[in-house]
Amino acid sequence: MPANLSASEMERFEALSSSKRSYSTGEYVYRTGDRFLSLYAIRGGSIKTRVLHEDGREQLTSFLMSGEISGLDAISTDFHTCEAVAMEPCEVCELPFSKLEELSREIPNLQRHLHKIMSREIVRDQSIMMLLSSMRAEERLAAFLLNLSQRFSARGYSPNAFRLLMTRHEIGSYLGLKLETVSRTFSHFQEHGLLSVKVREIEIMDMLRLRSFVGST
Amino acid sequence: MPANLSASEMERFEALSSSKRSYSTGEYVYRTGDRFLSLYAIRGGSIKTRVLHEDGREQLTSFLMSGEISGLDAISTDFHTCEAVAMEPCEVCELPFSKLEELSREIPNLQRHLHKIMSREIVRDQSIMMLLSSMRAEERLAAFLLNLSQRFSARGYSPNAFRLLMTRHEIGSYLGLKLETVSRTFSHFQEHGLLSVKVREIEIMDMLRLRSFVGST
DNA sequence: CGGAGAGTTGAGAAACCTCAAAGCAGGTGG
DNA sequence: CCACCTGCTTTGAGGTTTCTCAACTCTCCG
Numbered sequence: 187m188p189a190n191l192s193a194s195e196m197e198r199f200e201a202l203s204s205s206k207r208s209y210s211t212g213e214y215v216y217r218t219g220d221r222f223l224s225l226y227a228i229r230g231g232s233i234k235t236r237v238l239h240e241d242g243r244e245q246l247t248s249f250l251m252s253g254e255i256s257g258l259d260a261i262s263t264d265f266h267t268c269e270a271v272a273m274e275p276c277e278v279c280e281l282p283f284s285k286l287e288e289l290s291r292e293i294p295n296l297q298r299h300l301h302k303i304m305s306r307e308i309v310r311d312q313s314i315m316m317l318l319s320s321m322r323a324e325e326r327l328a329a330f331l332l333n334l335s336q337r338f339s340a341r342g343y344s345p346n347a348f349r350l351l352m353t354r355h356e357i358g359s360y361l362g363l364k365l366e367t368v369s370r371t372f373s374h375f376q377e378h379g380l381l382s383v384k385v386r387e388i389e390i391m392d393m394l395r396l397r398s399f400v401g402s403t
Numbered sequence: 404m405p406a407n408l409s410a411s412e413m414e415r416f417e418a419l420s421s422s423k424r425s426y427s428t429g430e431y432v433y434r435t436g437d438r439f440l441s442l443y444a445i446r447g448g449s450i451k452t453r454v455l456h457e458d459g460r461e462q463l464t465s466f467l468m469s470g471e472i473s474g475l476d477a478i479s480t481d482f483h484t485c486e487a488v489a490m491e492p493c494e495v496c497e498l499p500f501s502k503l504e505e506l507s508r509e510i511p512n513l514q515r516h517l518h519k520i521m522s523r524e525i526v527r528d529q530s531i532m533m534l535l536s537s538m539r540a541e542e543r544l545a546a547f548l549l550n551l552s553q554r555f556s557a558r559g560y561s562p563n564a565f566r567l568l569m570t571r572h573e574i575g576s577y578l579g580l581k582l583e584t585v586s587r588t589f590s591h592f593q594e595h596g597l598l599s600v601k602v603r604e605i606e607i608m609d610m611l612r613l614r615s616f617v618g619s620t
Numbered sequence: 621c622g623g624a625g626a627g628t629t630g631a632g633a634a635a636c637c638t639c640a641a642a643g644c645a646g647g648t649g650g
Numbered sequence: 651c652c653a654c655c656t657g658c659t660t661t662g663a664g665g666t667t668t669c670t671c672a673a674c675t676c677t678c679c680g
Contacts, residue, residue, distance in 0.1 A: 237529060241618035245533050261522035287515065291508045298504065304521040305478035312454060312476060316462050317534035319579030321637070330453035333487060353658065358679055362536030364637055385659070401458035540668070571627065581669055586628055604629070
């Protein structure tokens with residue numbers, strides 16, 4: 187939802203984004219190879235996106251929460267290069283991209299907003315590249331948890347206690363680690379009093395020390 | 404240089420991209436923290452971009468050649484989050500972003516082109532994330548060399564023989580490896596008859612076998 | 621000719637992975 | 651309502667890969 191729009195501009199944008207749909211857990215929002223027609227804005231709940239590679243490898247590329255946008259990678263190829271799956275019951279708005287382009291030609295603030303969203307995705311990817319290329323397992327997991335914490339917090343939930351919607355395998359796929367390493371690292375954090383981990387229920391006990399982990403190598 | 408523009412549209416775009424400048428090796432095109440005003444289009448030669456992190460870590464995020472665009476990450480923050488340095492004498496066009504936005508509001512094909520460029524960057528980043536998270540040293544270096552080969556080839560140079568403009572340290576920084584590992588992996592490839600490596604001069608002796616390395620784990 | 625930066629190579633250490641076994645939790649059908 | 655699956659998670663032991671530290675070589679340039 188772009189800021190800085192006048193009432194009438196906002197109205198036109200709302201009209202474009204009116205087709206909201208509910209998805210149940212595990213349901214696909216789009217699949218690899220689908221024709222690219224729309225971006226998808228998460229309005230409630232959360233989804234994950236996954237890239238399937240030729241050689242059978244799969245990788246999770248994002249965990250998206252309300253207010254975030256999915257599908258930007260497909261603009262370049264006209265079909266989706268990854269697939270998006272609901273991690274819990276959720277609400278997703280479909281934004282027909284050609285209409286979005288049309289409207290953003292008329293509303294400079296919307297245009298700028300769209301560009302910022304795409305650029306933010308590039309910055310986010312770069313920070314993941316840095317995580318993958320130079321952090322150790324403990325740093326990666328700490329960074330991951332702090333990122334979730336911050337995003338939960340921004341949405342009015344507790345930054346200290348939350349439930350993970352993904353498996354150890356999925357966390358590992360996202361962080362470039364094997365599931366056993368993820369599990370062991372959770373255990374280490376718990377032993378050191380940084381977290382309380384009850385399988386998927388996470389409570390951050392010592393936020394400062396967890397922060398000090400990231401970028402300490 | 405966008406395709407599908409009419410002669411007059413092309414003319415207007417040319418006007419916008421007319422401020423070409425030469426850079427000598429090692430010269431900065433922009434620095435971290437610089438106000439974001441323009442994108443930069445490489446017209447000849449090549450540049451590298453580098454992110455400097457708070458904790459002193461640095462990472463190379465791209466090696467760009469003619470026809471490629473730099474600076475997309477800065478749109479979201481209004482200042483550059485990385486720095487760009489010439490790797491050899493080169494020619495770079497400055498594209499004032501606000502003018503680019505203005506023009507792309509009037510020329511849908513230009514707008515679409517800009518969106519595709521940004522999206523392509525996202526796709527590129529995702530493939531690097533996959534490289535970093537799931538490939539071993541040999542696969543990473545093979546993928547890197549094949550990527551360079553393909554891009555040289557697309558520009559009319561030999562796909563089999565080329566000169567690296569970067570140090571082992573920089574390759575390592577880009578691929579998430581230490582320079583010694585990069586060096587050793589080059590040596591392995593040479594021992595196995597895949598490459599001839601004379602420090603920075605690379606000749607690919609067995610393209611097929613090199614390809615079969617990528618995605619073989 | 622000397623120095624500095626870049627590259628190569630070796631040996632040992634550290635981090636992570638693989639394989640394997642066992643424990644848990646949630647859902648289903650009897 | 652319980653027993654039993656099934657899929658997820660934890661933990662251990664041993665193997666691999668990559669890193670670290672160190673010495674040495676090479677090349678280029680002044």
